[in-house]
Amino acid sequence: VVDTEDFAIGIAVHALPDAAVGKISSIEVPESDKIRSTFGFFEGDMVLPGDHLGEIVVQGNDRQNCIANAQEALAQVKIAGVEHDLAMSQRLFGLSEYRHAPLNRDQVAEQFSLD
DSSP: OOOOOOEEEEEEEEBOTTSOOEEOOEEEOOOSSSEEEEESOOTTOEEOTTOEEEEEEEEESSHHHHHHHHHHHHHHOEEESSOBSHHHHHHHHHOHHHHHSOOOHHHHHHHHTOO
């Protein structure tokens, strides 16, 4: 299969590092021709703070289309029972600065008031 898409974004999904140990009570992740997800945790699994739950990879024809697909994919992800960082990814993709160019670590920290 030849992939004609020329832009992709990978979104790592983690349990929050300061969250309590939790058990996934339900998990729903999208799949389509533009969205691929790989998760190593499933309903009923115990999760430790900071665990890498999985990854979502979205494709698009250009940066703007890919970001739109990422926002759509993130809106479809449902993880209950553990605290995770999907809200931060949703917020990042909503930033006008990110829509025009990738942000470096310092710029992301400034946007999210991280130390």
